[in-house]
Every structure is written in structure tokens, then in C-alpha cells.
Amino acid sequence: MIPFVREMSFAYGRCDRVSPMIRRVVARNPGPFTYTGTGAHIVGRGEVAVVDPGPDDPAQIEAVLAATAGERITHVFVTHSHLDHSPAARPLAEATGAVIYAGGARCRPSGGDDRLEAGDDLAFRPDVALEDGQLFRGPGWTIEAVATPGHTSNHYAFALHEENALFPGDCVMGWSTSVVSPPDGDMGLYMRSLERIRARRYGALFPAHGPPIRRVDPFLEAYIAHRRHRERQVLEALEAAGPASVRQIVERLYADHDRRLLPAACHSVLAHLLDLFRRGLVDASGAPDMSALWRPSFMRHAA
Numbered sequence: 001m002i003p004f005v006r007e008m009s010f011a012y013g014r015c016d017r018v019s020p021m022i023r024r025v026v027a028r029n030p031g032p033f034t035y036t037g038t039g040a041h042i043v044g045r046g047e048v049a050v051v052d053p054g055p056d057d058p059a060q061i062e063a064v065l066a067a068t069a070g071e072r073i074t075h076v077f078v079t080h081s082h083l084d085h086s087p088a089a090r091p092l093a094e095a096t097g098a099v100i101y102a103g104g105a106r107c108r109p110s111g112g113d114d115r116l117e118a119g120d121d122l123a124f125r126p127d128v129a130l131e132d133g134q135l136f137r138g139p140g141w142t143i144e145a146v147a148t149p150g151h152t153s154n155h156y157a158f159a160l161h162e163e164n165a166l167f168p169g170d171c172v173m174g175w176s177t178s179v180v181s182p183p184d185g186d187m188g189l190y191m192r193s194l195e196r197i198r199a200r201r202y203g204a205l206f207p208a209h210g211p212p213i214r215r216v217d218p219f220l221e222a223y224i225a226h227r228r229h230r231e232r233q234v235l236e237a238l239e240a241a242g243p244a245s246v247r248q249i250v251e252r253l254y255a256d257h258d259r260r261l262l263p264a265a266c267h268s269v270l271a272h273l274l275d276l277f278r279r280g281l282v283d284a285s286g287a288p289d290m291s292a293l294w295r296p297s298f299m300r301h302a303a
Ligand SMILES: [Zn+2]
Pocket: 033, 034, 082, 084, 085, 118, 170, 208, 209
């Protein structure tokens, strides 16, 4: 079981200090993908960085400006171009002269299911496209860009060296698992990103939604084990039942779940199948997509 953390003390528009160097302002965009809303994190004092400013909401932009009154925002970092993270970046940069950094624009829609994602911000363009490992410095703070694709292809996390802390965006969330929806979402890359974050042994994670994760190691261990367990279940379902569609696998694995969860489950199972397909563990009839019939690969059985 994942030791989810969901207790959160906040008020919309209020600035809360969540660590010695980090303050947070939560936007009023609660929902099924955002929990209580998007937390914009402010790093440092005097000359500050903002991570994930939030949705296109003048109240959120005003709240971040009010929280940093008398200071200067020099850097705006965006984890990925979903509508609950990136749209406030440009107005905030225009109001302050800050530079916007992110993992590159995504000009074509993800093709994912709108009911499963907060939606693509196709208009988003960073001023500077990040490279993995890039370092940024302000007075008393050092932020490192950490490529963490999977939830989206352009997803970055940001490490604050002075506190051994990470802003994982939507890659790791304390209140929920993350949506990995093909074709832009990629389960193989996502699992590598989780392993990468775990290997770095951060002391605390500050996700874009929900409260901080302060017991990082056990949380990530369970978070990763949950996905590996799901992957095994998908393989076992194919081995037991023979060729099956995504829908049939989902009917089997999620038989006693709320029917409303089934569309999301289909995308998640497809993400696992595509990863297994690339690793040579399953085959698909025709194009490997939602309409294919899937079966365990011959190689696997011969081995
Ligand atoms: Zn989000």
C-alpha cells in the first residue's frame, strides 16, 4: 500500500512557509487531477524563483505577486505544459522581468483522453528550453533541472540543493498516483524517472498538488512497487486468458472497481502494454494501440 499523505493546511491565495527556504501559494483550481489546486512554490528571499506558477487565473498571479512584494522574481520554472501548471508563467514574467525555463514546448496535443488530464497548454513557450543537469543560482539557493519524462514527454523536476529537496511536479504526488496516458505519456520513461528520483535520496518532495512528502524513501518504494505490481497483473492476465484487448484486461483486473474509473484504467493498462511491448514481453495484433489484441510474446514462452 502506498502511504499517501493528504492532510494539508492552506487557504487559497495565502502564502505559507513550508520549509526554511520555500513558500507556497495554492491556486483555486481544485479538481480530480489537481486535488486542492496547484501549489506555486517560491524559493529564496529577495531574489526568488517560482516553480509552477499555476493556471490562467488573475487571482493566483496577484497572490504570487503579493507574496513576493518588495522582492524580485528572477526565474520561473515550469515542470510541464499542462493547463494547471504553465499558463500563469507568461503574465508573471511580464509583470516581473523573470525568465521562464521549461523542458520545451509541446506543439501537438498529447492525443490523450481529456477526461484523464488537466489538458495541454499548447500556447506555452518557455524563454529557455532546459537541459538535464542545468544549474541556476540566486542568493542562497541553487536549483538543478532534473529531466523526469513520463507523465508528459517534456516533464522536468527541480532540485533545491541547499535543502536536498525536490519539486517533482506531477511525477510524484502524495495524494495520488500520477496519470501516464499514451501517446505523450510513457510508462517506461516514467518508471525510469521514479527510479532516478529515488536514487538521489532527497530529504523532502514538494509536489505541485497536495502536501509535501517528508518520508521520501518508504513513499517512493511503495509508489514504484505499486506500478510493478500492476505490470505483473497485466502480464498474468494475458497469460491466463490468452489474446485480449485493453478493455478485456481492464474488465478482468478492475472487476470490482467503480465503473467510472474504467476509462482511466484503460489508458494506464495501455501504457503498461506499450512498455512491455518495447521490452519484447508482449506482442500486439497490428498496430500496438487501444484496438489491438495483445498476447504474451513467443520469446517469453520459449525462454
Ligand atoms: Zn498538475
